[in-house]
Amino acid sequence: MGRDSNFELLTLGDKLKYLREKQGLSQGGLSKKSEVSVAEICRIEKGERQNPSINLLNKLLSALEVDTETYLIVTGYNQNRGNSNDS
Numbered sequence: 001m002g003r004d005s006n007f008e009l010l011t012l013g014d015k016l017k018y019l020r021e022k023q024g025l026s027q028g029g030l031s032k033k034s035e036v037s038v039a040e041i042c043r044i045e046k047g048e049r050q051n052p053s054i055n056l057l058n059k060l061l062s063a064l065e066v067d068t069e070t071y072l073i074v075t076g077y078n079q080n081r082g083n084s085n086d087s
Helices: 012-022 027-034 038-046 054-063 068-075
Strands: none
Touching: 012 038, 012 068, 027 038, 027 054, 038 054, 054 068
């Protein structure tokens, strides 16, 4: 999935909203695909919930069918991608 060059700089909520809108989904549409409540999606997108569980993120990102690199960026695991000391 193509992303804006500033994607990594966005907040978690802004990343989720960007990915959702890029797929043409409303919050309700994402809710149906992910089985996550609209209220929860709204809280994440507004920044009211900044650290959702990995299980919740898995549901949302799976529903959005994101590629692995995007998944890692959204979940914060891609911050040290140049560091090869992690084995």
